[in-house]
Each structure stands twice: as structure tokens, then as C-alpha cells.
Amino acid sequence: MASNAITWSANRDAPISNSGKMSLTLDGISITDQDGAFRWSTAPLKASVSALQLTEMGNLLLLDQFNVTLWESFRYPTDTIVIGQNLPLGLLLSSAVSSGDLSTGNYRLAVSASDALLQWQNLTYWKLSMYTKAYTNSNYAVEYMAINQTGLYLFGHNGSVVVIQVNLSPSEFRIAKLDYSGQFNVFSGSSLKREFVGPDDKCQIPFICGRLGLCSDDAASNPICSCPPNFHVISNSADCVPSDGSYSLSVSCSSTDNNSGSNTSLVSYSRLGYGIDYFANDFTMPVKSGVNLSVCEDLCLADCSCLGVFFENSSGSCFVLQNELGSVMSTTGSDGDRLGFIKTLVGSSPTNGNNNFNGQALRFPIVGLVLLPFTGFFLLVALGFFWWRRSRISKTGKVKLSYPTSPSSGELDSFSIPGLPVRFEYTELKDATDNFNTQIGSGGFGAVYKGTLPDKSLVAVKKITNLGIQGMKDFCTEIAIIGNIHHVNLVKLRGFCAQGRERLLVYEYMNRGSLDRTLFGNGPVLEWQERVEIALGTARGLAYLHSGCQQKIIHCDVKPENILLHDQFQAKISDFGLSKLLGPEQSGLFTTMRGTRGYLAPEWLTSSAISDKTDVYSFGMVLLEIVSGRKNCSIRTQSHSIDDDTSGGGYSSSSSGPPQLVYFPLFALEMHEQGKYLEVADLRLEGRVTSEEVEKLVRVALCCVHEEPALRPNMVSVVGMLECEIPVGQPRLESLNFLRFYGRRFTEASTIEENDGQDDFMLYPRANASVSSKMSGSPTSFSYISSQQVSGPR
Known part of the structure; x- marks a missing residue:
């Protein structure tokens, strides 16, 4: 039964032209472009390949000489599963970017131990159990999702128990697909008739109306997109921004862009108004409950990844929007109790070509001719001073942040930063620990020894081994990070040693040992x-x-x-703060x-x-x-x-x-x-x-x-x-x-x-x-x- 539906792609994020070439060798499948450059291949196999087979179910197989399966496409799903294919815990369906671009998009379907979830930016926006006609059995954990001739299922207990079931009309051909729009569909027949969709309310799709676009349904359940009050649409975009040009949207610190909102004195909030909610609020826990709006706003203000908040008056619950903003939606009923506020920055970005310089730019050459010689003179003096200071510091060994090029390099011997933990000599720590005589612990990085410093204070000396070159490079960075962190419930780093091949960390001594020994x-x-x-x-x-x-x-x-x-x-x-210290020897x-x-x-x-x-x-x-x-x-x-x-x-x-x-x-x-x-x-x-x-x-x-x-x-x-x-x-x-x-x-x-x-x-x-x-x-x-x-x- 031909449906012409694309159900799997080998290299969706690295497409090639029709002139590309697929080869079958003893090592598996390989794909090269028209110039012969390698683009994709199957993973290393346990045996040599003897045959390539496409089953009636649509599963592409690589077989050895005994017809044992070495590799199959069913284990590497893209955005679709078919009858006979399981989607187990740990595998995902990822949407395409568009109907003409099969590259990985922003939506995904994940199978959890209790449900099937649709997610955007790691935020859930729909669950299969929300479907009103679904049968659920919460006594068992989900192990995989599958479709068959009778419907859509989540199975548990080695496939013998149905945890969630959606009955559909009998069909010999059926596919389940996560569409690029963010909806999960089940189609049947050669004509691919849609018989199931989730969510059916398109306003629940996170980016249906662009960034901060307001989605509302009409009588025909079609989304109508607009902007919330006090916001308007950017030209040539579906995104909404503050109507007042003196404000702009905040940028998350997780963005690759610079976050100009780091100065909290320039941060304000734009109110969305009642009757507007965010898709993720019903799927997340509030960060705080029983607080007032001021506390909620302060929480967001202190978090550079926070882009806005929703405050629930009845419970005093505070929900935060982080990292990326999706669409908002019109609500009725109890959800109207939530009030949304979007973090904005005072001062707009330039929007036109002249950048509001007006005629002042014309006067620059005259001013520049006057100031340029003085500016150049001061720059030369400053550069000379810094060059003199750097050469002097290098000679005294106070600040030299060069990294080693080999494990035996001693370039870190002169590493020292004033104000940070003390840099010890290796002999000092060897004496303090009585030649590393009393071991008090061990772990993946090495052993820990008890020591006594000349001032009679007890310390725990961690002797790190098998760092690898990258680990040595990270060592200084990690010292700089954790050395500046001070809290009564964090073990204090007192010093370190970076001498030759030796890398040691010196911590305050905890006289009662670790919790596991006491507990x-x-x-x-x-x-x-x-x-x-x-x-x-x-x-x-x-x-x-x-x-x-x-x-x-x-x-x-x-x-x-x-x-x-x-x-x-x-x-x-x-x-x-020490995870980066693992070297290649341990990274496996x-x-x-x-x-x-x-x-x-x-x-x-x-x-x-x-x-x-x-x-x-x-x-x-x-x-x-x-x-x-x-x-x-x-x-x-x-x-x-x-x-x-x-x-x-x-x-x-x-x-x-x-x-x-x-x-x-x-x-x-x-x-x-x-x-x-x-x-x-x-x-x-x-x-x-x-x-x-x-x-x-x-x-x-x-x-x-x-x-x-x-x-x-x-x-x-x-x-x-x-x-x-x-x-x-x-x-x-x-x-x-x-x-x-x-x-x-x-x-x-x-x-x-x-x-x-x-x-x-x-x-x-x-x-x-x-x-x-x-x-x-x-x-x-x-x-x-x-x-x-x-x-x-x-």
C-alpha cells in the first residue's frame, strides 16, 4: 500500500543532493555527497554485513551471513513510527523544521514511565493521558509506545499490560508522526487520513503565534493570533514586543546574545493582563507559593534566565518563564486568576539605519582630528605600562595563566592569583601529610589524605590523578571558580598545588567524616x-x-x-565544580x-x-x-x-x-x-x-x-x-x-x-x-x- 509518506531519514541534519551516493560495504551503509565527501554511516557493527533488507513493515535491516540483524532503522526513529515499531523509554521523536526541511526541529515526543509527553524547550505542553477518550491504568509503569491495527498504546510489564490505550478504527496501515507544527498525529490508509491529533487545541502549541503572540480560538477551532495589550507585532515577524519604544524584551543569560539586562536598575515589567495564560503553567510547579507579587518579581529579577512571571492571586503561587518565551493564550474560568508580567529593559535598541545620530555624525571628522593625537598618545602610554607590568609579574611568578601542553609540562608552576586560595609547594603538602601516610577517603579523582599545616590547622588533601591534558587546562579555571565560593554549608577550598605533574587540592578538614559513614x-x-x-x-x-x-x-x-x-x-x-577535571582516561x-x-x-x-x-x-x-x-x-x-x-x-x-x-x-x-x-x-x-x-x-x-x-x-x-x-x-x-x-x-x-x-x-x-x-x-x-x-x- 503506497502512501509516499517519509517515515525515516538517515542523515536529516546533513542532507545531500540527488547526486549523492549510498554504498553498502562489509562495514555497513555509508553516504557521500557528489564530491565524494563523507556525510553519514551506520555505527560500528559486531560482524560483517552480508545483506541489506527492507521489510514489509518498513524496517531497514543489515544482516550478517546467518541472517542475524546487525542494525535496524527502527532503533533510530526520527519523527515517525509505524506498525511493528516500538518507541521505548529513552528514545524520542523529534519534529522536522518544516514540510520541506527534514532537519531536527524544536518539538519532541518523549515516553516517560507514566505517559507520553510533547515538549518544547524541555517544557511539557501536552500528555497523551489528557485525551478524554484514552483508557489509563496507573498501576503499571510505561515501557514503550506502539501503534497497531486497532489503535495507539503505551505498554508496560514486558508488553503484557496496557497502561494507556486510544482505540481507533481498524486499519492495516497506520503511522504516528510528530508534525513540524508541534502536533502529534496518527494517520491511516494510503490516503493518510488523520484519525487522532494531540493537542487538538492549537493554542496549546508553544510557538503557534510566535514569541509572546496571543492565541485565541474561533468557533471553527482555528487559532487567531494577535498581541497582548501594550504589545505590538514586529514588522516581517510574528513576534510581539512592547508598544512603548522605550522598552525592549529581556534576553536570557543562556542566550548566545549579550544580555543587556544584567543591570537590574534598568529592568521593568510589562503586564499582560487577566485572562492570559502560558502553556507551561499547568505542567510545572510554582517556584514559590504563599508569597505576594513583589516577592515573585524579585525572584525573577535575581535570575538572569528569567524572562517573566505569572502570579496566581488565590494561592500566592509564582510561576517563572525561563530561557525562551513562547506564545500566550486566552483563558477563561479559574485559569484567569493568573496574572502575567514580562521582564523588559528600559531603553530601546536602534531600529533605523541612522541610529538617531542625526547631523552629529557630520561633525565627527573635525572633533576626531583634534582628539586623535591625544588619544593615541594615552593609548601608547597605557600599552607601555601594561607591557612593563606583565614582564615584571612574569619574573616574580605572581600571575601567569599559561596552560601546559603536555602532562609533564611545568608551565603551571608559577600559577598564582592574589585573593584566591593559597598555592602550596608539593613538598609542603608532602610534609603536612607525613608523606601521604593517613588516607581518609578515595574516589574517581584519586585519594584523600589527612594533613596538618604549619599553623596546626587540619586539612584534607586530595591528590588528583589521571587528569589528562584537558583536565590540566581546566584545573586553573576550576580553582578560580570554587575558590571564590564561600558558604557555611560548602566545604572551603583552602589551597592547591600545581607543580610538575602533581595536582592537589587542599580542603578544610571535616572531623566527623562523610554522611554515609555516620548514617x-x-x-x-x-x-x-x-x-x-x-x-x-x-x-x-x-x-x-x-x-x-x-x-x-x-x-x-x-x-x-x-x-x-x-x-x-x-x-x-x-x-x-570539579566535573571538568575528568580526563579522557575516565570519561568512558x-x-x-x-x-x-x-x-x-x-x-x-x-x-x-x-x-x-x-x-x-x-x-x-x-x-x-x-x-x-x-x-x-x-x-x-x-x-x-x-x-x-x-x-x-x-x-x-x-x-x-x-x-x-x-x-x-x-x-x-x-x-x-x-x-x-x-x-x-x-x-x-x-x-x-x-x-x-x-x-x-x-x-x-x-x-x-x-x-x-x-x-x-x-x-x-x-x-x-x-x-x-x-x-x-x-x-x-x-x-x-x-x-x-x-x-x-x-x-x-x-x-x-x-x-x-x-x-x-x-x-x-x-x-x-x-x-x-x-x-x-x-x-x-x-x-x-x-x-x-x-x-x-x-
């Missing part, structure tokens, strides 16, 4: 208030990294090993994800953008461990008692039931649903903690581990919830169903292969695992690896 060790049990203070201190440190620094820092490896404790159990975060560990498995957010798997919400997820997992007093993968008896043999931090149960491995985040979710919060708490605290106290931390933790990053609170809000300044959020169960999937996978895999005493379980399918392997629940779908193998420095 999971055999020492005295942490009391509840001590746990709360540790959680609060960690949250404050992360909030500072995310929003208190001049440059946002994402830790990417939040875990108990990287939370150090000082006197009175004061928590301090370590190893922030982080090909698809970075951090420690067991604390990794789901977006690592779906190749979504990594943001500060990734740290929020890891903090939520750590918070569950703080509440329970043991690791998130433990042994449970029938009485729910825990005994984690791998950590020593558990406690024996006197009940008789057979022990079984349990994925604790799922257990915490189930106890939350049943209201049995004391079952989640460390049983060693029996009688010394109330259900209400445990409920608060469990709810905060579950909000932090929402599958969708936009639903997680930011760390500033987490601090507010822990300090009781804002109401504790209510976890959204539909965004936590993925925990059931991970829990079942953990239980199934753990019955086949022992843990071998390692710390962390990898609960995500490997990036290079086959789709059938992922769906079958085979033990090869999972990787068991210790935290020390993949984590950063301790």
Missing part, C-alpha cells in the same frame, strides 16, 4: 533533629550553588559520600550519564537537558536515606524491618519472615499512599519521632524525585519547606509511577544476580542495550556497579 555505620544513631539539620544544611548549600553564585553550579553527584559533617553535625557539600564512565547510579535522575536516560533539577532529584534520594537510616537498596523482612549487610547501618529483625531485597523509594511511595509514615523512619528512632515529622520529610523527598524535572521544586523552595516558611508540596503520584517500574526491575534482577557487596544498583537500562533486552527484563539490561567506580571524588 550507615555502626556508631551512635543519628537523632531525628540531627537528621533534619543535616538535610537542611545540604539543601541550603545546593540552593546557594544553584541561585546564590554569580555562575550557576550544578553538582551532578549529590550523595551521602559527598556530604561531609563537622562539629554539631553541621553538613557541608564537597566536590562541587560518563558516556551517557554522570554521577553515582542510584542517585541519577531519569533525564540522564532520556538524554534531556541536565539542569539544577537533576541535583534536586539526587537530594530527594539522599533525603529518603536520611529518613530511613539505610541505603535505598536494602533487605526487608515480612515485618518491614531492615538489615543492610552491605553497609552495616541496618538493624536485625527478630521476625521470622524470609528477607527480600526492596527498592526503598518505592516502599516510601507505598507507605505515603497508605499514610504509614512511621514505617519509613529508621526503626532505631522508635518513640523519638512522630508520624507528622516523618511525613514532612517524606513528602519533600517525593516531590524532589518527580520524574518530570519541571514538577520538582527548586532548592530554594526545598529550603523553604524544610524551614516551614512555605507549605510542603503534595507529591504528584502520576509523576512517581516510574518508581514502581524501577522497583520491579530491581527485584527481578536481584533474584538472578547477587549484589557482590557493591554499594549502588543501576536501575536504568544501559544506553547500548538492545530494545528487546530492555523490554525482556533480562539481567543484561542492568548494570551493577559500585559508587566508587562511577562517582567523583570523595
Whole structure:
């Protein structure tokens, strides 16, 4: 049945002319342009290719001599899937730019553990479960999406359970396509008759009316685009800008353009008015609740990526618009309670060719002739002064920022910046550590030793190994960044050493060690208030990294090993800002994800953008461990008692039931649903903690581990919830169903292969695992690896 529909493209972002050439070799398919230049090829294969086959389903196969499939196009979808093709967790459909340009566009369809999502700029704007005629079963996690002769489905439990179902008229030919317009369509028959579309309301499409365009529906459900009050359309564009020419739209600091709005004294807000809402507001959590409009505006003012806010009067909720502005839409009913404000800059950009110079430009030559000799003289004097200063500084070794060209180069020996951490000589640190005699920790970067400086102060000296050339270049930059960061809940960098091949970092000494040793060790049990203070201190440190620094820092490896404790159990975060130090020798560990498995957010798997919400997820997992007093993968008896043999931090149960491995985040979710919060708490605290106290931390933790990053609170809000300044959020169960999937996978895999005493379980399918392997629940779908193998420095 010929439909002439394009369902797959090999090199959509590097098109070639009709004169290009496709070749089939023993190594696979390769494409060259008319000049013979290489443009695309299949990935390296496990065996030589014997045949190329196009199946009746539309799957392009490469086969070996035994007809075993080496490669197939179904595993590399573009914007379309067909009958017989699955779209599993971790793969995406990406729209084209236009009907005539198949390059990757701005819209994508992602399959999560609970739904199928349409996204723009990493913001969700539609879910399959929103379709009114869809059947849903929230008891199982989604594993893949597929279409067949009877409809559109999301399957779980190895394909045996339907999680979401959309029934359609029977058809032998059907395709599902993410259109360049941002709508997800299902077509059937050779004529490609459209039988399903989402969203059906085009005003829900993020960029339907351009930047800040106001979308409203007419009786025929066709979008009508205009501009909000106080805005007008730019000529030759669909974008809307302030009508008052003395104001211009702010530019996000994430843009490649210069952000002229960095001077907060020049920032203002243009009001959109009631009855206007933003597409993403119903899919994101407010950054603050129970505040007034002034606080909401101040939050945006302090964030250079914020381009506007929506304030909900009834709840005092503040929603922020970040990085990129889409269209806005007319609303009715309760949504009209939100009031939007767009950040603008006082002072417009030049719009005409003469730049308002008028006749003044004509007088420039005369003025220039007078001033030019004086200007040139002062420039020569200034250049001479800087040349003299630079030569003198180079001789004294105070400021010399040259990078090494080889690992053995000593060009960094003279690196020093006044006001930043002290630069130590290698012999000084060797003496301070008694020739690196007392090792107190180790990690992916090397070992950590206890030392005593001449002033009798204790330090922890991290001896970094295997940096590689790029790591050495990044070393100075990282020193400059983290050396200027000071917060009571961040471990202070006291100094460094860059001498020859040696690279060492000197930190303040934390006398109580890392949180994992205190929490999971055999020492005295942490009391509840001590746990709360540790959680609060960690949250404050992360909030500072995310929003208190001049440059946002994402830790990417939040875990108990990287939370150090000082006197009175004061928590301090370590190893922030060091991810760039990894050299090529270690980079293979982080090909698809970075951090420690067991604390990794789901977006690592779906190749979504990594943001500060990734740290929020890891903090939520750590918070569950703080509440329970043991690791998130433990042994449970029938009485729910825990005994984690791998950590020593558990406690024996006197009940008789057979022990079984349990994925604790799922257990915490189930106890939350049943209201049995004391079952989640460390049983060693029996009688010394109330259900209400445990409920608060469990709810905060579950909000932090929402599958969708936009639903997680930011760390500033987490601090507010822990300090009781804002109401504790209510976890959204539909965004936590993925925990059931991970829990079942953990239980199934753990019955086949022992843990071998390692710390962390990898609960995500490997990036290079086959789709059938992922769906079958085979033990090869999972990787068991210790935290020390993949984590950063301790």
C-alpha cells in the first residue's frame, strides 16, 4: 500500500543532493555527497554485513551471513513510527523544521514511565493521558509506545499490560508522526487520513503565534493570533514586543546574545493582563507559593534566565518563564486568576539605519582630528605600562595563566592569583601529610589524605590523578571558580598545588567524616533533629550553588559520600565544580550519564537537558536515606524491618519472615499512599519521632524525585519547606509511577544476580542495550556497579 509518506531519514541534519551516493560495504551503509565527501554511516557493527533488507513493515535491516540483524532503522526513529515499531523509554521523536526541511526541529515526543509527553524547550505542553477518550491504568509503569491495527498504546510489564490505550478504527496501515507544527498525529490508509491529533487545541502549541503572540480560538477551532495589550507585532515577524519604544524584551543569560539586562536598575515589567495564560503553567510547579507579587518579581529579577512571571492571586503561587518565551493564550474560568508580567529593559535598541545620530555624525571628522593625537598618545602610554607590568609579574611568578601542553609540562608552576586560595609547594603538602601516610577517603579523582599545616590547622588533601591534558587546562579555571565560593554549608577550598605533574587540592578538614559513614555505620544513631539539620544544611548549600553564585553550579553527584559533617553535625557539600577535571582516561564512565547510579535522575536516560533539577532529584534520594537510616537498596523482612549487610547501618529483625531485597523509594511511595509514615523512619528512632515529622520529610523527598524535572521544586523552595516558611508540596503520584517500574526491575534482577557487596544498583537500562533486552527484563539490561567506580571524588 503506497502512501509516499517519509517515515525515516538517515542523515536529516546533513542532507545531500540527488547526486549523492549510498554504498553498502562489509562495514555497513555509508553516504557521500557528489564530491565524494563523507556525510553519514551506520555505527560500528559486531560482524560483517552480508545483506541489506527492507521489510514489509518498513524496517531497514543489515544482516550478517546467518541472517542475524546487525542494525535496524527502527532503533533510530526520527519523527515517525509505524506498525511493528516500538518507541521505548529513552528514545524520542523529534519534529522536522518544516514540510520541506527534514532537519531536527524544536518539538519532541518523549515516553516517560507514566505517559507520553510533547515538549518544547524541555517544557511539557501536552500528555497523551489528557485525551478524554484514552483508557489509563496507573498501576503499571510505561515501557514503550506502539501503534497497531486497532489503535495507539503505551505498554508496560514486558508488553503484557496496557497502561494507556486510544482505540481507533481498524486499519492495516497506520503511522504516528510528530508534525513540524508541534502536533502529534496518527494517520491511516494510503490516503493518510488523520484519525487522532494531540493537542487538538492549537493554542496549546508553544510557538503557534510566535514569541509572546496571543492565541485565541474561533468557533471553527482555528487559532487567531494577535498581541497582548501594550504589545505590538514586529514588522516581517510574528513576534510581539512592547508598544512603548522605550522598552525592549529581556534576553536570557543562556542566550548566545549579550544580555543587556544584567543591570537590574534598568529592568521593568510589562503586564499582560487577566485572562492570559502560558502553556507551561499547568505542567510545572510554582517556584514559590504563599508569597505576594513583589516577592515573585524579585525572584525573577535575581535570575538572569528569567524572562517573566505569572502570579496566581488565590494561592500566592509564582510561576517563572525561563530561557525562551513562547506564545500566550486566552483563558477563561479559574485559569484567569493568573496574572502575567514580562521582564523588559528600559531603553530601546536602534531600529533605523541612522541610529538617531542625526547631523552629529557630520561633525565627527573635525572633533576626531583634534582628539586623535591625544588619544593615541594615552593609548601608547597605557600599552607601555601594561607591557612593563606583565614582564615584571612574569619574573616574580605572581600571575601567569599559561596552560601546559603536555602532562609533564611545568608551565603551571608559577600559577598564582592574589585573593584566591593559597598555592602550596608539593613538598609542603608532602610534609603536612607525613608523606601521604593517613588516607581518609578515595574516589574517581584519586585519594584523600589527612594533613596538618604549619599553623596546626587540619586539612584534607586530595591528590588528583589521571587528569589528562584537558583536565590540566581546566584545573586553573576550576580553582578560580570554587575558590571564590564561600558558604557555611560548602566545604572551603583552602589551597592547591600545581607543580610538575602533581595536582592537589587542599580542603578544610571535616572531623566527623562523610554522611554515609555516620548514617550507615555502626556508631551512635543519628537523632531525628540531627537528621533534619543535616538535610537542611545540604539543601541550603545546593540552593546557594544553584541561585546564590554569580555562575550557576550544578553538582551532578549529590550523595551521602559527598556530604561531609563537622562539629554539631553541621553538613557541608564537597566536590562541587570539579566535573571538568575528568580526563579522557575516565570519561568512558560518563558516556551517557554522570554521577553515582542510584542517585541519577531519569533525564540522564532520556538524554534531556541536565539542569539544577537533576541535583534536586539526587537530594530527594539522599533525603529518603536520611529518613530511613539505610541505603535505598536494602533487605526487608515480612515485618518491614531492615538489615543492610552491605553497609552495616541496618538493624536485625527478630521476625521470622524470609528477607527480600526492596527498592526503598518505592516502599516510601507505598507507605505515603497508605499514610504509614512511621514505617519509613529508621526503626532505631522508635518513640523519638512522630508520624507528622516523618511525613514532612517524606513528602519533600517525593516531590524532589518527580520524574518530570519541571514538577520538582527548586532548592530554594526545598529550603523553604524544610524551614516551614512555605507549605510542603503534595507529591504528584502520576509523576512517581516510574518508581514502581524501577522497583520491579530491581527485584527481578536481584533474584538472578547477587549484589557482590557493591554499594549502588543501576536501575536504568544501559544506553547500548538492545530494545528487546530492555523490554525482556533480562539481567543484561542492568548494570551493577559500585559508587566508587562511577562517582567523583570523595
